Amino acid sequence: MRSPHAVIEAATPVPEGAASVENHPTAATTPGARTRSQLQRRKRIVQAAAALASRGGVEAMQMRTVAERAGVALGTLYRYFPSKMDLVVAVVGEEIDLLESSIQRRPPSAPTASGRAVDVLMRATRGLMREPELADALLRSLIMTEVETPFGDRMARLLLRVAGEGLTVELATEDQLTLANSLASVWVHELLEMLRGLRTYEQIQQRLEIVSARLLMDF
Template identity: 60%
Template structure:
């Protein structure tokens, strides 16, 4: 069975090749959604052999997750550089989710890829946790706003997260509401303004005890 290449053990050229593959897949997703991210098409456009692609990403879902993870990295990096300034936990959490919504709506096909990956059983927990961690950190004031691009510095406080605590559970509930609202936007049943109003109410109620 093919083994996915581990980022931490890659050479510089391997890291660059992996990034090129992910960027190529993202570009295809922007134009045609997850369906357009066919492994053979990605390999051809990225200029790598199909076998090489499978060494980095054993399945299409692994590739989808990599694309979505890069989008989350960009979101988190932007929030670390320019943290929410609201005075309340619910205001800061709402800022995070609205930035994510607006960013995704600029590329609705990528938003569709995110939602699909979130609801897939084999990857849901990892990505849900990633988003909930960010909401919790911002809402509770645990975000490290160093201004540095060093990932270790920017996420140095992750070990402080109590994922069994009441506040974390409530942040997770708010994240679940956001995912549902994002689905409604993608289906054309909500606009972003309505989602903002609904998320505000949910954040106000769920995070009132923070």
């Protein structure tokens, strides 16, 4: 039932490990752990990609350019990231890691669950908007992608975590997950609107407060 083109698949000479974005020579979680040099190569690629994307957006992040800049051949780039989208997803992954560790360092302190959630979202917003080109590129690409992306889910879990302080996500009900997920998708939508120049920070915050207050009412 899925769309005709399975992004990952055509080129997977690797005896694949579990799913996830990374079943290629990619990093961790893969049983067939790869060599150090491969990990470094991968990192160099992602960095080059991020650097290019951060000024000029996806357009500037051309596969040939990324390859050149990372000092690998085009073929190798495609070996690590079978499509541009996979590369984008990887870049986004790093961004989220960043956000998560920032949250951990300095957790939101608002008194209500809703308030804490908005806090986190606004922090993420500001983080992303530091590189609007990149943010735009990444968001759009993510939404577009057929690649399985844990994005929404990761965000929802993060929200749940800060909403019910200390609440381990495992204890969350199905409904709670749904609500957190929805809040995340509203946020993404607002981000996109912002990137289109249709929202200011204040507006986003205001709108998120309205929505969050209702969605996370009884957390």
